[in-house]
Amino acid sequence: MDQLQSMRVFVKVAELGSFARAATHLDLSNAVVTRHVADLEGRLGTRLMHRTTRSLSMTEAGQVFLERAKQILEEIEDVEQMVSARTQEPVGTLRIAAPVVFGMHNLAPALQSFTQRYPRVVPDLTLVDRVIDLVDEGYDVGIAIAGTVRSASVVSRRLTTGCLVVCAAPEYLEKRGVVETPQGLTDHDCLTLSPSPTGDEYIFTGPHGEVRVRTRSVITTNNTEMLRQFTLQGMGIAVLPSYLVGNDLAHGRLVRLLPDYRLAPFDINVIYPSRRHMPAKLRTFIDHLVEHFSQTPNGMLGEKWLIDASPITSFVPPRRDDEVESAVRVYS
Known part of the structure; x- marks a missing residue:
């Protein structure tokens, strides 16, 4: 008999x-259901179920086989759905939720290339800085910072890993000087995000292990882009995500500080309700996002950019207002 069907x-x-209830559910006769189970037991050389006229219970071997059989059948179904979805043309509206700042600075290129590749899919993007319920709120897919999703019912797939950068504007450093150690932050004006998971305390990993620093905030905001704007205005030192300030650092509008110290990195994931019965528009979008961010320059998102970048060891103020890019002297 068909071994998969027997499973x-x-x-x-x-x-x-119940054999009878299983027969009704599968639209088979009781005799066929019984033969399938008996055939499995014959193949395995062991009894999987204890049967009486009134009850049915699993043997120890049956319980082990049941758990693995479920996994195998689910994996086969996933593969079948994946192949089937790829033969269908992606079409329809795709409702997407994403964090505000990450979406504003990183999603436009991904959506542009996606719509060029799949013109019959219409992305409907909502930017929101709160915990959402994909199913209850009718979203097909979401993008989330790891640790901000509380539901165990969603599937997540990593897109990229971001890092946090301590930075300030050249104008601020000209007035106040470069910070050499995390402890030095206590003598500076700090700009912070509120609410923050760690409050006003930062935990750095450096050459001599972990360093905990509690800073003094001169201004707080609940929006990361606003925090960037404060930093660009020279109002103080901030900790900002690499995906937000990569271009600012590359063009000298901001200066990276404390190159020998790291804050904990964070994963950015694509999340969706279930792998089962996934429409082609959703599967292709997820695959496209993963592909897109795997090719994203490290300068915009990842820790590798921090490692590759030459460390800033001293600061030279600009001679003129239009020489901001020459404000940072880099030594190898």
Whole structure:
């Protein structure tokens, strides 16, 4: 008999606790259901179920086989759905939720290339800085910083890993000087995000291990882009995500500080309700996002950019207002 079909029958009998109920559910006769289970036991050389006229229970071997059989059947179904979805043309509206700042600075190129590749899919993007329920709120897919999703019912797939950068504007450093150690932050004006998971305390990993620093905030805001604007105005030192300030650092509008110290990196994930019965528009979008961010320059997102960048060891103020890019002297 078909071994996969026998496994399906066995799993259904175990789930429903009855040969008769399994036969009705699968639209098979009782005799065929019984033969499938008996054939499985013959192949394995062991009894999987204890049967009486009134009850049915699993043997120890049956329980082990049941758990693995479920996994195998689910994996086969996933593969079948994946292949089937790729033969369908992606079409329809795709509702997407993403954090405000990450979406504003990173999603436009990904959506542009996606719509060029799949013109019959219409992305409907909502930027929101709060915990959302994908299913209840009707979203097909979301992008989230790891640790901000509280539901165990969603599937997540990593897109990229971001890092946090301590930085300030050249104008601020001209007045106040470069910070050499995390402890030096206590003598500077700090700009902070509110609410922050760690409050006003930062935990750095450096050459001599962990360093904890509690800073003095001169201004707080609940928006990361606003925090960037304060920093660009020379109002103080801020900790900002690399995906937000990569271009500012590359063009000298901001200066990276404390190159020998790291704050904890964070994963950015694509999340979706279930792998089952995934429409082509959703599967292709997820695959496209993963591909897009795997090719994203490290300067915009990842820790590798921090490692590759030459460390800033001293600061030279600009001679003129239009020489901001020459304000940072870099030594190898």
